Amino acid sequence: MTKIDPSYFIQNQQRSEPSSELGKDEFLKLLMAQIQNQDPLDPMDDREFISQMTTFSSLEQMMNMNESIQGLVENQKMSPVVQYSHLIGKEVSYYKLDEETGEVMQPQEIETSEVVAISEKEGYAVIELENDQSIYTDEIVRINNGEQG
Structure with missing residues:
Protein backbone atom coordinates (compact mmCIF):
# COMPACT_ATOMS: atom_id res chain seq x y z
CA MET A 1 0.00 0.00 0.00
CA THR A 2 1.35 3.45 -0.88
CA LYS A 3 1.57 6.23 1.66
CA ILE A 4 0.88 9.90 1.18
CA ASP A 5 3.80 12.17 1.99
CA PRO A 6 2.79 14.17 5.13
CA SER A 7 4.39 17.33 3.73
CA TYR A 8 1.47 17.56 1.28
CA PHE A 9 -1.13 17.84 4.05
CA ILE A 10 -2.77 21.26 4.28
CA GLN A 11 -1.89 21.69 7.95
CA ASN A 12 1.81 21.16 7.10
CA GLN A 13 1.90 23.85 4.40
CA GLN A 14 3.58 27.17 5.13
CA ARG A 15 1.12 29.95 5.55
CA SER A 16 1.90 33.48 4.53
CA GLU A 17 0.32 36.40 6.28
CA PRO A 18 -1.90 38.46 3.99
CA SER A 19 -0.65 42.00 3.49
CA SER A 20 -2.77 45.02 2.78
CA GLU A 21 0.17 46.68 1.02
CA LEU A 22 0.86 46.11 -2.64
CA GLY A 23 4.51 46.33 -3.57
CA LYS A 24 6.21 46.50 -6.92
CA ASP A 25 6.33 42.69 -7.22
CA GLU A 26 2.57 42.37 -6.73
CA PHE A 27 1.92 45.22 -9.16
CA LEU A 28 4.14 43.60 -11.80
CA LYS A 29 2.42 40.21 -11.32
CA LEU A 30 -0.96 41.84 -11.67
CA LEU A 31 0.11 43.68 -14.84
CA MET A 32 1.56 40.48 -16.36
CA ALA A 33 -1.64 38.55 -15.58
CA GLN A 34 -3.68 41.32 -17.19
CA ILE A 35 -1.54 41.20 -20.36
CA GLN A 36 -1.62 37.39 -20.54
CA ASN A 37 -5.40 37.19 -20.06
CA GLN A 38 -6.50 40.06 -22.28
CA ASP A 39 -8.97 39.49 -25.08
CA PRO A 40 -6.97 38.91 -28.31
CA LEU A 41 -9.77 40.51 -30.34
CA ASP A 42 -9.78 43.61 -28.11
CA PRO A 43 -6.21 44.09 -26.78
CA MET A 44 -5.25 46.66 -24.19
CA ASP A 45 -5.03 50.21 -25.49
CA ASP A 46 -1.42 51.48 -25.90
CA ARG A 47 -2.11 54.55 -23.81
CA GLU A 48 -3.54 52.46 -20.99
CA PHE A 49 -0.52 50.14 -21.06
CA ILE A 50 1.90 53.09 -21.03
CA SER A 51 -0.04 54.64 -18.16
CA GLN A 52 0.25 51.44 -16.12
CA MET A 53 3.99 51.14 -16.88
CA THR A 54 4.47 54.75 -15.79
CA THR A 55 2.63 54.02 -12.56
CA PHE A 56 4.84 50.99 -12.00
CA SER A 57 7.99 53.03 -12.65
CA SER A 58 6.84 55.76 -10.23
CA LEU A 59 6.06 53.16 -7.57
CA GLU A 60 9.51 51.62 -7.92
CA GLN A 61 11.24 55.01 -7.69
CA MET A 62 9.25 55.97 -4.59
CA MET A 63 10.12 52.67 -2.92
CA ASN A 64 13.83 53.15 -3.72
CA MET A 65 13.70 56.71 -2.39
CA ASN A 66 11.99 55.49 0.79
CA GLU A 67 14.73 52.89 1.35
CA SER A 68 17.42 55.55 0.83
CA ILE A 69 15.78 57.92 3.30
CA GLN A 70 15.37 55.13 5.86
CA GLY A 71 19.08 54.31 5.50
CA LEU A 72 20.02 57.95 5.97
CA VAL A 73 17.87 58.24 9.09
CA GLU A 74 19.38 55.06 10.55
CA ASN A 75 22.93 56.27 9.90
CA GLN A 76 22.24 59.60 11.56
CA LYS A 77 20.76 57.93 14.62
CA MET A 78 23.84 55.80 15.11
CA SER A 79 26.57 58.38 14.52
CA PRO A 80 27.70 60.07 17.74
CA VAL A 81 29.46 62.72 15.64
CA VAL A 82 26.15 63.82 14.11
Whole structure:
Protein backbone atom coordinates (compact mmCIF):
# COMPACT_ATOMS: atom_id res chain seq x y z
CA MET A 1 0.00 0.00 0.00
CA THR A 2 1.35 3.45 -0.88
CA LYS A 3 1.57 6.23 1.66
CA ILE A 4 0.88 9.90 1.18
CA ASP A 5 3.80 12.17 1.99
CA PRO A 6 2.79 14.17 5.13
CA SER A 7 4.39 17.33 3.73
CA TYR A 8 1.47 17.56 1.28
CA PHE A 9 -1.13 17.84 4.05
CA ILE A 10 -2.77 21.26 4.28
CA GLN A 11 -1.89 21.69 7.95
CA ASN A 12 1.81 21.16 7.10
CA GLN A 13 1.90 23.85 4.40
CA GLN A 14 3.58 27.17 5.13
CA ARG A 15 1.12 29.95 5.55
CA SER A 16 1.90 33.48 4.53
CA GLU A 17 0.32 36.40 6.28
CA PRO A 18 -1.90 38.46 3.99
CA SER A 19 -0.65 42.00 3.49
CA SER A 20 -2.77 45.02 2.78
CA GLU A 21 0.17 46.68 1.02
CA LEU A 22 0.86 46.11 -2.64
CA GLY A 23 4.51 46.33 -3.57
CA LYS A 24 6.21 46.50 -6.92
CA ASP A 25 6.33 42.69 -7.22
CA GLU A 26 2.57 42.37 -6.73
CA PHE A 27 1.92 45.22 -9.16
CA LEU A 28 4.14 43.60 -11.80
CA LYS A 29 2.42 40.21 -11.32
CA LEU A 30 -0.96 41.84 -11.67
CA LEU A 31 0.11 43.68 -14.84
CA MET A 32 1.56 40.48 -16.36
CA ALA A 33 -1.64 38.55 -15.58
CA GLN A 34 -3.68 41.32 -17.19
CA ILE A 35 -1.54 41.20 -20.36
CA GLN A 36 -1.62 37.39 -20.54
CA ASN A 37 -5.40 37.19 -20.06
CA GLN A 38 -6.50 40.06 -22.28
CA ASP A 39 -8.97 39.49 -25.08
CA PRO A 40 -6.97 38.91 -28.31
CA LEU A 41 -9.77 40.51 -30.34
CA ASP A 42 -9.78 43.61 -28.11
CA PRO A 43 -6.21 44.09 -26.78
CA MET A 44 -5.25 46.66 -24.19
CA ASP A 45 -5.03 50.21 -25.49
CA ASP A 46 -1.42 51.48 -25.90
CA ARG A 47 -2.11 54.55 -23.81
CA GLU A 48 -3.54 52.46 -20.99
CA PHE A 49 -0.52 50.14 -21.06
CA ILE A 50 1.90 53.09 -21.03
CA SER A 51 -0.04 54.64 -18.16
CA GLN A 52 0.25 51.44 -16.12
CA MET A 53 3.99 51.14 -16.88
CA THR A 54 4.47 54.75 -15.79
CA THR A 55 2.63 54.02 -12.56
CA PHE A 56 4.84 50.99 -12.00
CA SER A 57 7.99 53.03 -12.65
CA SER A 58 6.84 55.76 -10.23
CA LEU A 59 6.06 53.16 -7.57
CA GLU A 60 9.51 51.62 -7.92
CA GLN A 61 11.24 55.01 -7.69
CA MET A 62 9.25 55.97 -4.59
CA MET A 63 10.12 52.67 -2.92
CA ASN A 64 13.83 53.15 -3.72
CA MET A 65 13.70 56.71 -2.39
CA ASN A 66 11.99 55.49 0.79
CA GLU A 67 14.73 52.89 1.35
CA SER A 68 17.42 55.55 0.83
CA ILE A 69 15.78 57.92 3.30
CA GLN A 70 15.37 55.13 5.86
CA GLY A 71 19.08 54.31 5.50
CA LEU A 72 20.02 57.95 5.97
CA VAL A 73 17.87 58.24 9.09
CA GLU A 74 19.38 55.06 10.55
CA ASN A 75 22.93 56.27 9.90
CA GLN A 76 22.24 59.60 11.56
CA LYS A 77 20.76 57.93 14.62
CA MET A 78 23.84 55.80 15.11
CA SER A 79 26.57 58.38 14.52
CA PRO A 80 27.70 60.07 17.74
CA VAL A 81 29.46 62.72 15.64
CA VAL A 82 26.15 63.82 14.11
CA GLN A 83 24.35 63.46 17.43
CA TYR A 84 26.69 65.90 19.23
CA SER A 85 27.64 68.21 16.33
CA HIS A 86 25.36 70.93 17.77
CA LEU A 87 27.99 71.49 20.48
CA ILE A 88 30.55 72.93 18.03
CA GLY A 89 31.12 76.61 18.84
CA LYS A 90 29.60 76.32 22.32
CA GLU A 91 31.45 76.63 25.58
CA VAL A 92 31.45 73.59 27.83
CA SER A 93 32.44 73.29 31.46
CA TYR A 94 33.96 70.09 32.81
CA TYR A 95 35.84 68.85 35.85
CA LYS A 96 39.62 69.02 35.54
CA LEU A 97 41.11 65.51 35.47
CA ASP A 98 44.41 64.34 36.88
CA GLU A 99 46.52 63.49 33.82
CA GLU A 100 48.19 60.50 35.52
CA THR A 101 45.16 58.75 37.01
CA GLY A 102 42.33 60.11 34.85
CA GLU A 103 40.33 60.81 38.03
CA VAL A 104 38.63 64.10 38.91
CA MET A 105 41.11 66.31 40.76
CA GLN A 106 40.40 67.03 44.41
CA PRO A 107 39.31 69.65 45.28
CA GLN A 108 37.12 69.67 42.21
CA GLU A 109 38.10 72.31 39.68
CA ILE A 110 35.91 73.21 36.75
CA GLU A 111 37.50 74.22 33.46
CA THR A 112 35.72 75.92 30.55
CA SER A 113 36.64 75.82 26.87
CA GLU A 114 34.99 76.16 23.47
CA VAL A 115 34.17 73.04 21.44
CA VAL A 116 36.05 73.07 18.11
CA ALA A 117 35.32 69.57 16.81
CA ILE A 118 33.58 66.28 17.50
CA SER A 119 35.22 62.95 16.73
CA GLU A 120 34.42 59.32 17.41
CA LYS A 121 36.44 56.79 19.37
CA GLU A 122 35.20 53.25 19.90
CA GLY A 123 31.59 54.31 19.26
CA TYR A 124 31.65 57.24 21.70
CA ALA A 125 31.67 60.95 20.88
CA VAL A 126 34.88 62.75 21.82
CA ILE A 127 34.63 66.52 22.33
CA GLU A 128 37.75 68.31 21.09
CA LEU A 129 38.24 71.64 22.83
CA GLU A 130 39.97 74.90 21.97
CA ASN A 131 42.47 74.39 24.84
CA ASP A 132 43.74 71.17 23.14
CA GLN A 133 41.89 68.93 25.61
CA SER A 134 39.63 66.08 24.58
CA ILE A 135 36.77 64.91 26.78
CA TYR A 136 33.88 62.48 26.50
CA THR A 137 30.32 63.78 26.49
CA ASP A 138 29.54 62.36 29.94
CA GLU A 139 32.27 64.58 31.43
CA ILE A 140 30.41 67.78 30.52
CA VAL A 141 28.96 69.63 33.52
CA ARG A 142 27.52 72.67 31.74
CA ILE A 143 26.95 73.93 28.19
CA ASN A 144 27.00 77.65 27.39
CA ASN A 145 26.15 79.38 24.11
CA GLY A 146 29.80 80.10 23.37
CA GLU A 147 31.51 83.46 23.12
CA GLN A 148 29.64 85.91 25.25
CA GLY A 149 30.50 89.50 24.53
